[in-house]
Amino acid sequence: MAKPNSVSNHVTVVVLLVTLCLSILSSAVKAQLVSDFYKTSCPNAESTITSAVNSSFNKRRASAPGVLRIHFHDCFVNGCDGSILIDSPSEKDAIPNQTLQGFEVIDAAKTAVEKICPGVVSCADILALASQLSVKLMSGGRITWKVPTGRRDGLSSTSASVSGKLNTPNDSVAQLKSVFAGVGLSTDQMVTLSGGHSIGVAHCSAFQSRLGTPPDPTLDPTYAAALQATCPGGTTGTSTNTVNLDLTTPTNLDEVYYKNLQVKKGLLTSDQNLQNDAETQPMVAANTNFATFGPKFRDAMIAMGNINVLTGTSGNIRLNCRKFN
Ligand code: HEM
Incomplete structure (x- = not known):
């Protein structure tokens, strides 16, 4: 009677050891960030x-x-x-x-x-x-x-x-998806993070190729004319001017960027492509509602901030962010 018990005890110990080793291994492979990492090392x-x-x-x-x-x-x-x-x-x-x-x-x-x-x-x-x-x-x-x-x-x-x-401003949805998938982000996260373009500016060079005669047909004609005035010279223009990425609410990070895409007023080809692709068009539509976009943008930012981070004893703490120690 004692023998089967000791065999099963032995098996249990081995299983526990293997589980322990696997969990140590997986925590070493997948680095973890934490809330308030500097709570004791630098409380302020x-x-x-x-x-x-x-x-x-x-x-x-x-x-x-x-x-x-x-x-x-x-x-x-x-x-x-x-x-x-x-x-x-x-x-x-x-x-x-x-x-x-x-x-x-x-x-x-x-x-x-x-x-x-x-x-x-x-x-x-x-x-x-x-x-x-x-x-x-x-x-x-x-x-x-x-x-x-x-x-x-x-x-x-x-x-x-x-x-x-990194994607270029002329990329197709397939190219956008592929770069984001390469860092573990989904198509929906790609569409949502593109909402970063509801603030900030782009130089003419980023969209000059859309400003030929006639301009890119996926661009609203009135908007195209305004862009041509700021970035003259057709597709080979060399202006160094900048234009707001979101023409409507350029200083608010909000859902209006997506509404602009629906009326052909996305500044970059890569932005406008999101509206012109069968898979991403419904995601654009969903993000025109701030109640949907806001929490999704937050979650996607957290996911982006986790990409291949170095933790523990990997890398170091630089003393000057511009130079290696
Ligand atoms: C999806 C692929 C993306 C492409 C092709 C792209 C491309 C660009 C380009 C060409 C510019 C203009 C740069 C210039 O001419 O000065 C720009 C600006 C900007 N991008 Fe993106 N971007 C992408 C995704 C993102 C993401 C994921 C974020 C953040 C969540 C982001 C945030 C911004 C911001 C905030 C600006 C304005 C920067 C400023 O005003 O200085 N972009 N992007």
Whole structure:
């Protein structure tokens, strides 16, 4: 009678050990961010970053959309590891990154937090926290969340690493889907995060190819004429002017961007394509309701902020966000 029992005890122990090993292995593979990571290591980190970032946004409001875009360009290239913040030669040299703006916001927050807790808070976390503050400000406080933290900074930043990781403004829906799927985001999350284009600006070069004679037929003719006045010279025009991505409510992060797409007033081809594709058109329609768009944008931002993060002892904590230690 004793023998079968000891065999089953043995099997139980082995099963428990295997389960333990698997769970240790999976937690090592899937890094986890947490709420209030700096609670004990730097209790005033988040309040200090919040003050510094908000004061930068008050000095230069155009930096708020800029910071949101920097975070997106950081997360899509080797994960949210602050590698976009490194000065040239770096990811900053790649074409889509040459129009990024708002880096001074991150510098100001880093300087402030280094004063109270040297070498503790990562640049990647500062960027994620600043993006939430950008969204909160630009949505008039309607979209907010508690940013999970604990990211560490990456040790590499090259222009070559950007290749194929960020979409171009002429991309088809298939190309948009493929890049987002590459970082684990769904088509619906892609459509929702494109709502980031309800704030900020684009240079003429980003949509000049739509301004021929006649202009792109997917562009409302009156809107096309206004764009041609700001960005003259047809498809080969070289103006360096900028235009609001959302012509109706350019300073509000809201659902109006999607309503513009429904009336052929999306600025970038990649935006307008979302309305002209059978799969994404209903997602555009759903997001014209803020009650749907707001929570979905929040959740998609959290998902984006989790892409391939470095935690634990991976990477390091940079002392100056623009330079490797
Ligand atoms: C779906 C693929 C996307 C493409 C092809 C794309 C492309 C672009 C382009 C070409 C610009 C204009 C840059 C310039 O000329 O200065 C821009 C601006 C911007 N993008 Fe995107 N983007 C995409 C997704 C996103 C996402 C996911 C976000 C954030 C959630 C975002 C946030 C922004 C913001 C806020 C601006 C304005 C930046 C400023 O005013 O400085 N974009 N994007």
